[in-house]
Amino acid sequence: MKLLFCFHCEDVRKLGFKETYCSCRRTHGKYIDTNNAEYSGEGCLIGLGNRTLARAVVRHKQDGGNHAIDAFTIPRRAPTVVRKETQ
Secondary structure, X not given: OEEEEEOOOOOEEEOXXXXXXXXXXXXXXXXXXXXXXXXXXXXXXXXXXXXXXXXXXXXXXXXXXXXXXXXXXXXXXXXXXXXXXXX
């Protein structure tokens, strides 16, 4: 799963197939297919490890506990990301 993070307003939004904007509208992005995304503005993309997220959610439903997931910033030159320059 990819999340959009704005450096200016520090908003975090889940990407979808429809253009998603942060609160201040300086950063926006969307999925262009089921794996690849594009974004632009004053921010970056954050990745959540799909497998660790799914396991943590299942375990949380079972016991209500605190379960770790993998999260990471996605490099600007990642093969699944297109960073468009703001005009």
